Amino acid sequence: MASMVQRVDVTPEAADLLRRLTGIHGPLMFHQSGGCCDGSAPMCYLAGEFRTGGQDVRLEELVIDGIPEPIGFWMSASQFAYWEHTRLTIDAVPGRGGGFSLEVSEGMRFHTRSRLFTDEESAELADHPVFVGVTQ
Amino acid sequence: MTVYAAPGQPGSAMTYKSRYDHWIGGQYVAPSSGQYFENITPVTGQVFCEVARGNAADVELALDAAHAAAPSWGHTTVTERSNILLKIADVMEANLTAIAVAETWENGKPIRETLVADIPLAIDHFRYFAGALRAQEGTLGQISDDTVAYHFHEPLGVVAQIIPWNFPILMAVWKLAPALAAGNCVILKPAEQTPVSIHFWMSLVADLLPPGVLNIVNGFGVEAGKPLASSRRIAKVAFTGETTTGRLIMQYAAENIIPVTLELGGKSANIFFEDVAQADDDFYDKALEGFTMFALNQGEVCTCPSRALIESTIYDSFLGDAVARTKKVVQGNPLDINTMIGAQASSEQLEKILSYIDIGKAEGATVLTGGERVDLGGDLSGGFYCAPTVFEGNNAMRIFQEEIFGPVVSVAKFTGFDDAISIANDTLYGLGAGVWSRNGNTAYRAGRAIHAGRVWTNCYHDYSAHAAFGGYKQSGIGRETT
Numbered sequence: 083m084a085s086m087v088q089r090v091d092v093t094p095e096a097a098d099l100l101r102r103l104t105g106i107h108g109p110l111m112f113h114q115s116g117g118c119c120d121g122s123a124p125m126c127y128l129a130g131e132f133r134t135g136g137q138d139v140r141l142e143e144l145v146i147d148g149i150p151e152p153i154g155f156w157m158s159a160s161q162f163a164y165w166e167h168t169r170l171t172i173d174a175v176p177g178r179g180g181g182f183s184l185e186v187s188e189g190m191r192f193h194t195r196s197r198l199f200t201d202e203e204s205a206e207l208a209d210h211p212v213f214v215g216v217t218q
Numbered sequence: 219m220t221v222y223a224a225p226g227q228p229g230s231a232m233t234y235k236s237r238y239d240h241w242i243g244g245q246y247v248a249p250s251s252g253q254y255f256e257n258i259t260p261v262t263g264q265v266f267c268e269v270a271r272g273n274a275a276d277v278e279l280a281l282d283a284a285h286a287a288a289p290s291w292g293h294t295t296v297t298e299r300s301n302i303l304l305k306i307a308d309v310m311e312a313n314l315t316a317i318a319v320a321e322t323w324e325n326g327k328p329i330r331e332t333l334v335a336d337i338p339l340a341i342d343h344f345r346y347f348a349g350a351l352r353a354q355e356g357t358l359g360q361i362s363d364d365t366v367a368y369h370f371h372e373p374l375g376v377v378a379q380i381i382p383w384n385f386p387i388l389m390a391v392w393k394l395a396p397a398l399a400a401g402n403c404v405i406l407k408p409a410e411q412t413p414v415s416i417h418f419w420m421s422l423v424a425d426l427l428p429p430g431v432l433n434i435v436n437g438f439g440v441e442a443g444k445p446l447a448s449s450r451r452i453a454k455v456a457f458t459g460e461t462t463t464g465r466l467i468m469q470y471a472a473e474n475i476i477p478v479t480l481e482l483g484g485k486s487a488n489i490f491f492e493d494v495a496q497a498d499d500d501f502y503d504k505a506l507e508g509f510t511m512f513a514l515n516q517g518e519v520c521t522c523p524s525r526a527l528i529e530s531t532i533y534d535s536f537l538g539d540a541v542a543r544t545k546k547v548v549q550g551n552p553l554d555i556n557t558m559i560g561a562q563a564s565s566e567q568l569e570k571i572l573s574y575i576d577i578g579k580a581e582g583a584t585v586l587t588g589g590e591r592v593d594l595g596g597d598l599s600g601g602f603y604c605a606p607t608v609f610e611g612n613n614a615m616r617i618f619q620e621e622i623f624g625p626v627v628s629v630a631k632f633t634g635f636d637d638a639i640s641i642a643n644d645t646l647y648g649l650g651a652g653v654w655s656r657n658g659n660t661a662y663r664a665g666r667a668i669h670a671g672r673v674w675t676n677c678y679h680d681y682s683a684h685a686a687f688g689g690y691k692q693s694g695i696g697r698e699t700t
Contacts, residue, residue, distance in 0.1 A: 115462035116646065117692070118483025118520040119382045119409070121621050122570060125462045132462070133469055158461065160646050160692070164619040168577070177566045178410065178438070181463035186410075186438040191566060196577050196616070 085210035087203045088169075090142035090155045095174040097146050099190050100126075104149050107184055112172070113138075114157040114165075114194065120180025124172055124192045127184060129154070134215035141170070141212055156215060167204065168196040220555040222315075225266070225323050232316035234323075238417045239270045240436060243283030244429025250275040255438070257414055260326030260561035261552050263600030269413045272437030274445035277405070280433040281451045284376040284403040287430030292373040292401040296351050299399055303348035306423045307341045313422055314338070317415075321387055322552050324415040326561030326602065327515055329553050339681055340391040343699065346683035347395040373401030374453035378446045380467075381416070382458040383409035383563050384518040384623075390416050392687075392698050393456050398431065405452070406434045407443050411564045439463070450474050457481070458520070461692055479696030481520060481688060483621045484649025487642035488512075488523035488678065489632075489664060491655040495532040504676070505654045509540040511678040512627035513547050513559050513606040518567070520693075521650030523678055525618055526629045527638055533631045540608070540629075541586050547606050549592060559625060561601045568602040571624030574617055575607060583611030583628065613641050621647070635660065639667045648690030652678045671697070 092100065104110055109129035115121050125132070129151070134140070139162050143152035155172070157165065172192055179191040199207065223230035237254060239246040249270040256265045270276070310317060318332035327336070359367040379393040390406060397404050408416050413436045420434060435442055447455050448470035456479040457467045464482045471478045494505045512523050528536050552560030562568040568591065575589050588607030593599050607626040609617055618628045632638040642651060651670040655661045665673040671688045674680060681687070681699070688697035 113462045115460040116483075116620060117460040117464070118481075118621050118623055119384065119459045120463070121460035121483055121623065122574075123460070127466075132466055158692075161461075164614075164616060164646075168616065175569065177564075177569075180439065180566070181460060182439040182444050182466055184440055186440055193569065193573070195573060196580075198580055 085206055087199075087206050088142060089207065089212070090144065090170045090172065092144055092146065093171060093173045095190070096172045096192060099174040099185060099188060099192070100146055100153060101148050102188060103184050109151045110153050110184070112153065112155045112192075114155070114161070115181065116158070116161050122194065123180055123183065124155070124194050125181050125183045126179070126192055127182070132156075136214060136216065138215040139212040140215050159214065162212065167199055169199050169203070171195045171197075221551060222319050222322075222329050222553040222555070224261070224553060225319060231319045232418060234267050234320070234414060234418065237268050238414050238436065240272060240276055240280065241417065241420055241432075241434040242276075242280045243286070243433065244424070247276070247279060249273070249437075250279075255410065258564070259323050260563055260602045261323060262597045263565070263602065266323070267414060270436045272435045272442035276435050276437070277442060277445045277449065280405045280435045281376065281449060283430035283433055284405055285451065287428055288373075288375050288403045291403055291428060291431050292375070294401065296354075299401060300348040300351045302426055303344045303351075303395060303399060305426050307344040307348070309422050309426070310337065310341045310344070310419070317387065317419060317422075319553070320415045320418040322560070324412050325383065325386055325563050326552055328557045328560045330555050330557065331515065336385055336388045340388045343391050343395045343683045347399040351399040371400065376403045376405065376452055378405050378407070378449070378452040378455040380407045380443055380447065380455070380457045380459065381409055383411035384515060384520070386412035386415045387419055389458055394432065398427075403430060404432050405446055406432065407446055408434065408436060410436070410438050447471075448473070452476065454478070456696075464694065479698070480694035481649075481696075481698065482692060482694040483520045483623075484647040484670070484689065484693045485525060485619060485621055485645045486521050486523050486650040486652070486670065487525045487527050487645075487668070488652035489527045489638050489642060489654065490529065490532070490536060491638070491653075491657070491660055492529040492531045493656045493660070494654050495536055496656060501656065501676075506540055506543040508652060508654060508678045509627070510544050510547055510606070513544070513625040514679055516559055516562050516604070517625035518563060518623050519679070521672065521679070522621075522623070523650070523652050524622060524627055525613070526627050527632050527641055528629065529638070530631045530633045537586075537610070537629060544587055544606050544608055549603060549605065550594060551598060559606060561603050562624060563602070565602055567623065568604055571604050571622055571626065574620070574622045574624070574626065578609050578611065578615065578617040578628070581611065581615045581617070583609040583615055583617060586610055586629075588625070613644055619645060635664070639664065643669050646691060647693045649688075649693040650674070
C-alpha cells in the first residue's frame, strides 16, 4: 500500500499551470535537474520525452484534479540520495522556465520548494521505497 | 570614481538596438512566427530590447545557410581561417569598452570583470585557436614498408552550440573559436536570459566571416534549442547547462548517433590546509582572496568554489579572517568600476538562490554573513542583487551538494589530508577545485587525489586558454579551451 506521506506535492498555482499545459500538450512528466545555470529546477516534459531508466527514481505520481493521468515526478537516483530527507513542493511563479521545460510560453515557471521531513514522516517513508525507473 | 554610461545613454560606449532578429546567412532574418520576447537588464530589472522568438522553421533556415556555407568554409586554408580569427580578436580589442558595457548590461556582472576578464579572455581564445590551428599536424602510422595510414584533421561540417547565460560572450567564444578554426559552420543558440550581447559582438565582426559560417538563432529552449539539438542535420552538439537538459541532449544525440560535449556544472571544493596560516603575509592574504572567489561573477560560475574546506587547526581564525574579507566585497552598480559584485542574471536565478538560503537555514546551517536580497536604491532597486553569503554547516546538507549558482559558500572543517580529499570528492560533480598550501607535496598530492577536471593550486578562477576545462563524474563529457 502506498505511503500516506507524500514526497512531492503541488501548489494550487502549479496545478493550474499543469492543467493548462496538459490541455496544450497532453500527458506530462517532471524530471528534477541538478547542476549549473538552470539547475535545481523541475523540468516539465511530455510524458516519455525524457527517457528514465535504472539510474532514475520516481518520487511521486502527482494526482491533480482535471488531469486524467498522474504526472510522474522523477529525479536521478544519485541526486535523490542527497534530497531524500526533504519534502518537495512544486510551485508556479511568474517568470520563464529554463532548459527545454514546457511552461516557457505561459509566463509562469515551476519552482521547487523544500522543507525537511519530520521524524514521523521519515519513519513512514522508510517503509515505502521510491520506484526505480524504466522508460514509461 | 568611474561609472560607465548605460547603453544608449549620453556618453555610452555602445547602444543596443530596440529589436534583434536572427542572424542567418549573413543577414538579419525576422522570426517566422513574427513573435519576439522581452529582454531585461538585471542591473535595473527593466526591459531594454526585444528579441526574435525562434522556432523549428527558423532553425531549418539557419541549417540551410550553414550547410550552404560548409563546403567552401571547410576547404579554406588554415592560414585564411587563422587570419580571420586574429582579425576578429583585433576588432574586439579595439572595441573592448563597448563590448564590456554591452555584456555588463546584459548579464549584470561588474564592468571591472568584463573589462579585464571576460572580454580580454575571449580575445585571447580567438588568438590561441588561431595559433593552435597553424601549428596543428595530423599523424601518420607506418604499418609496413609500403603501407602507411594518414590521419587528417577534418571539419565535422555543421555543428550546434547552446550557450549559457553566465558568461554570454566568453562561453560562446570557448565553443565558437575552436569550431570555426577547425572549419565548421555553426548554429549558435544563446541563452534566452542573455540573448543579445553576442549580437552586438556579431555587428562588429560580421564582415569578417562569410555568410552562413556563423548563424545565431534566438529563442526559448523547448521552441528553438530542442529542434536544433535534435536535428539530424547537425554533426555535433555542444551544451553548457544543467544535468536534466544535458541528458536530454545526449538522448537526442543518441538518436542521430552524433558526438556531444556537455559541461553541466559542479560543486567545487576550495581546500585550505593549515600551513596557509603559518605566517600573516602576502600568501595568507592571497588565500583569503581565494576564499572570496565564490562571489566572483555573483557566484554564477560552473567552477564556483562553493564549498570551502578549512583544516580544523586553523578553522576559527581563518574563517574569521575570511568572513571579514568577504564583508569587504563591494556591491553596487555593475557599471561602476569599483563594484566587485553586481546583479544576478535574472529574477528567476535570484529567487532560486534565496530559496537555497532558506533550505540552508532549515537544515541547521549558520549564516555568518549575507543571506539576503540587497536593495541598492534608486533605479537599481528593480535589479537582482544578493549579498555575498557564508554558511557554516556539514557536507551532507543540500547547500553543500547542489549548485546554487549564486554568491553563496558553504564552509566545513576537516581533520588531515585524507579527510579533506574524502569530503572534496563526496559530490556528484567534479569540475573544479582549489588547493591552498605552502607545501608542494601536499598541493601536488591533493591535485591528483581530487576527482575534478581542473584543480587550481594557490590560485583560483584562472581561465587561460591552453588549460583543459571539463568535468569528471556528472559534470559532463569532453574538454574545452585546449
